[in-house]
Amino acid sequence: MEKQNYNYAIVRSFVIWSLIWGLVAVLVGVIVSFQMVEPDLNFPPYLTFGRLRPIHTNAGIYGWGVGVIFATFLYIVQRLCKTPLWSDKLAKFQLYFFNATIIASAVTLLLGYTTSKEYHEMEWPIDVMIVILWVAFGINIIMTILKRKDEQMYISLWYMMASIVGVAILFLVNAAAEPVSLFKSYSAYAGTNDANVEWWFGHNAVAMALTAPPLAMFYYFLPKSTGVPIYSHRLSIIAFWSLIFMYLWTGAHHLLWTPVPDWIQTLAMGFSVMLIAPSWGSVFNGYLSMGGQWHQMRENYLVKFLILGITFYGLQTLQGPMQAIRTFSAFIHYTDWVPAHIHMGTMGWVSMISFASIYFMLPRIWDREVYSIPLANLQFWLVLVGQLIWSISLWVAGVLQAGMWNAMNSDGSLTYTFMETMVEMYPYWWARAFGGVIYLVGLIIFIYNIYMTVKKGEPTAVTTATAEGRA
Amino acid sequence: MWEKKPVLLIVLATCAILVGTIVTMVLPFAWVNTEADRIEGVTPYTALQQEGRDVYIREGCNNCHTQTVRPLVSDVLRYGEYSKSGEFVYDRPFLWGSKRTGPDLARLGGKYPDEWHYKHMDSPRAMVPKTNMPDYEWIRDYPLDPQMIQRKMETLGFPYTAEEIKALEGKTEMDAIVAYMQKLGSDIPWRQATKTEIVGDLNNPYVGVDHDTMEPWEALYSENCAACHGEHMEGEIGPELIGDDYDEEILFELIYSGISDGGMPSFSSLGTDKVWKLVNFIKYYHQGEDH
Numbered sequence: 001m002e003k004q005n006y007n008y009a010i011v012r013s014f015v016i017w018s019l020i021w022g023l024v025a026v027l028v029g030v031i032v033s034f035q036m037v038e039p040d041l042n043f044p045p046y047l048t049f050g051r052l053r054p055i056h057t058n059a060g061i062y063g064w065g066v067g068v069i070f071a072t073f074l075y076i077v078q079r080l081c082k083t084p085l086w087s088d089k090l091a092k093f094q095l096y097f098f099n100a101t102i103i104a105s106a107v108t109l110l111l112g113y114t115t116s117k118e119y120h121e122m123e124w125p126i127d128v129m130i131v132i133l134w135v136a137f138g139i140n141i142i143m144t145i146l147k148r149k150d151e152q153m154y155i156s157l158w159y160m161m162a163s164i165v166g167v168a169i170l171f172l173v174n175a176a177a178e179p180v181s182l183f184k185s186y187s188a189y190a191g192t193n194d195a196n197v198e199w200w201f202g203h204n205a206v207a208m209a210l211t212a213p214p215l216a217m218f219y220y221f222l223p224k225s226t227g228v229p230i231y232s233h234r235l236s237i238i239a240f241w242s243l244i245f246m247y248l249w250t251g252a253h254h255l256l257w258t259p260v261p262d263w264i265q266t267l268a269m270g271f272s273v274m275l276i277a278p279s280w281g282s283v284f285n286g287y288l289s290m291g292g293q294w295h296q297m298r299e300n301y302l303v304k305f306l307i308l309g310i311t312f313y314g315l316q317t318l319q320g321p322m323q324a325i326r327t328f329s330a331f332i333h334y335t336d337w338v339p340a341h342i343h344m345g346t347m348g349w350v351s352m353i354s355f356a357s358i359y360f361m362l363p364r365i366w367d368r369e370v371y372s373i374p375l376a377n378l379q380f381w382l383v384l385v386g387q388l389i390w391s392i393s394l395w396v397a398g399v400l401q402a403g404m405w406n407a408m409n410s411d412g413s414l415t416y417t418f419m420e421t422m423v424e425m426y427p428y429w430w431a432r433a434f435g436g437v438i439y440l441v442g443l444i445i446f447i448y449n450i451y452m453t454v455k456k457g458e459p460t461a462v463t464t465a466t467a468e469g470r471a
Numbered sequence: 472m473w474e475k476k477p478v479l480l481i482v483l484a485t486c487a488i489l490v491g492t493i494v495t496m497v498l499p500f501a502w503v504n505t506e507a508d509r510i511e512g513v514t515p516y517t518a519l520q521q522e523g524r525d526v527y528i529r530e531g532c533n534n535c536h537t538q539t540v541r542p543l544v545s546d547v548l549r550y551g552e553y554s555k556s557g558e559f560v561y562d563r564p565f566l567w568g569s570k571r572t573g574p575d576l577a578r579l580g581g582k583y584p585d586e587w588h589y590k591h592m593d594s595p596r597a598m599v600p601k602t603n604m605p606d607y608e609w610i611r612d613y614p615l616d617p618q619m620i621q622r623k624m625e626t627l628g629f630p631y632t633a634e635e636i637k638a639l640e641g642k643t644e645m646d647a648i649v650a651y652m653q654k655l656g657s658d659i660p661w662r663q664a665t666k667t668e669i670v671g672d673l674n675n676p677y678v679g680v681d682h683d684t685m686e687p688w689e690a691l692y693s694e695n696c697a698a699c700h701g702e703h704m705e706g707e708i709g710p711e712l713i714g715d716d717y718d719e720e721i722l723f724e725l726i727y728s729g730i731s732d733g734g735m736p737s738f739s740s741l742g743t744d745k746v747w748k749l750v751n752f753i754k755y756y757h758q759g760e761d762h
Contacts, residue, residue, distance in 0.1 A: 050532060118569060153480070161484060165481055192504060192565070197496060248496075259556035261499060330541070339570070413745075
């Protein structure tokens with residue numbers, strides 16, 4: 001076995017740090033969910049909803065999401081290419097620089113240095129850091145792929161490469177700004193143009209950071225966990241190319257009914273509906289790969305995480321296109337429905353896949369059996385129930401508020417003032433905060449389980465060896 | 472073939488990504504913010520307003536407030552004339568937002584008097600009892616930095632005068648954010664354009680209403696009027712309402728259409744029935760009481 005040559009130390013570090021930032025993200029999320037219902041929990045100038053919410057989203061996307069991307073990609077690329085990393089030093093630099101960037105982001109956002117652009121709030125010096133970080137990561141992955149032992153590249157590698165290129169293009173264009181000082185800059189674009197660029201970025205950051213990478217993980221870890229290959233190679237080819245082609249047209253569905261030109265909105269709407277096909281291509285490929293293996297949903301906790309994850313991906317990619325249709329957007333946009341949608345994607349799809357990926361890697365990178373499978377099962381139910389409470393309560397809230405916003409009297413006047421609609425949200429916001437707490441408990445159990453695995457787990461014996469043999 | 476050639480795969484993937492990017496993100500620059508969608512009357516921000524905008528950004532107000540009115544019945548009735556591309560040409564960055572935890576602010580300018588904003592920013596719940604907006608009275612403690620603001624105006628290429636910069640001395644971030652909010656959406660004369668012309672006679676549907684019938688209307692008054700005219704109509708930001716002798720019809724028009732240069736918002740979105748209830752409540756509820 002060449003196992004000794006693989007750089008697992010770097011994977012271990014990224015797993016640990018992604019967990020730390022994931023915990024921060026969820027913790028801050030829970031805090032801001034309570035600030036929504038109790039404004040006295042805002043402590044100015046630093047700890048207000050307006051400053052903490054971007055920390056929640058960015059810690060979630062860049063700390064937890066990208067942290068797991070780094071951990072899993074660096075693992076997968078070595079395994080699939082059957083060769084150690086191109087540069088261990090570069091990977092080490094990437095680790096330190098990743099944490100420096102996340103810390104700098106959190107501190108500057110707390111201090112109020114923000115561009116206000118959603119999911120791109122950090123000011124320009126941090127944008128520079130992010131570019132350096134991504135280039136270091138991208139080079140290492142691509143160079144490792146270039147020196148691979150197998151000529152054929154597996155599906156996961158396609159998604160990884162597309163995501164590396166995609167994120168780079170999106171981030172660079174949207175980052176363009178004129179600095180006034182070290183901590184303040186003005187966007188290079190104005191008004192409607194700025195909005196269009198931002199949501200081209202915003203929506204496709206979801207594609208390139210929160211869709212393609214979890215798909216790379218799913219395509220790798222599902223067959224690894226079940227022991228049977230992916231159902232259809234041809235389907236994965238069609239799904240891959242149509243996904244990365246179609247996604248980029250859809251950003252303006254975030255801007256329906258705004259001053260952005262109608263034809264851009266219409267294109268975005270059309271392509272959003274078409275995107276159901278490639279998304280469900282992967283969903284079906286996952287389901288059909290379970291043919292004859294569904295009993296593993298009972299026996300193998302990894303499969304449970306993965307299949308629930310891909311199920312939420314399927315639901316997400318049906319609900320998303322629905323919201324992208326003008327008539328439905330007119331009703332539901334700007335309400336609490338939208339955060340509920342996002343959180344099904346992040347808590348349901350991305351995080352479920354991430355949990356499974358980390359559980360799968362644990363015995364292989366630490367040479368320890370996972371400490372407790374019952375705890376893993378408990379975590380599964382907590383994060384599932386927590387997320388469902390979170391999303392369902394806000395879907396109901398969103399429909400309720402949208403209905404009230406649109407309700408009219410017989411003389412054509414509005415039935416409700418804005419405040420009358422807002423006060424109706426409080427019970428649902430409480431429910432959401434409660435769901436968030438359950439999710440947080442699930443995450444803490446996950447971290448505890450990993451901690452105990454590292455500390456007290458039994459040394460791995462047979463299972464890994466078999467898995468090794470299959471690799 | 473591409474499955475065996477990583478460089479080819481990267482090139483093809485980049486091309487796939489660039490098609491949609493060019494059509495929907497690059498091409499629009501040819502139409503948007505050009506002469507075609509310019510609107511006369513839309514002016515750059517003054518130094519004070521721009522600084523207010525930067526405070527708005529720093530405090531993340533855009534996390535809860537949108538700034539774009541959609542061409543939809545309920546949006547236009549609630550907030551005012553729908554937003555037009557030409558109104559945002561000086562917005563760097565745009566602040567349209569994505570969530571209305573609080574109301575849209577695109578047409579806020581001129582809706583309320585300055586004093587309302589100062590009070591509301593100090594303590595939103597003093598004005599709107601059940602809101603979840605946090606207090607921002609603390610930004611009164613932060614004086615403006617005229618030099619920095621001048622640099623910002625230079626970077627943005629907005630016109631300013633030396634007096635304007637000098638006048639920033641001694642002002643606080645609160646002054647700036649209020650100035651910014653008063654500018655929002657007011658570059659086009661939409662209030663005058665959309666003012667309701669009342670034709671024919673106005674007939675009070677509640678002539679001779681008794682005190683008990685009016686009692687439940689107090690909630691309507693508290694929610695919409697009390698913040699400015701006092702819980703008992705004693706007057707505060709707005710004038711005292713007890714004992715004024717406006718005709719029912721004039722009072723109706725004032726409430727329905729507002730007084731745009733007097734800082735009184737229009738309450739037409741409440742509908743005629745509620746406005747008539749308010750007219751009767753204000754005129755007759757406290758009649759015969761000792762004050």
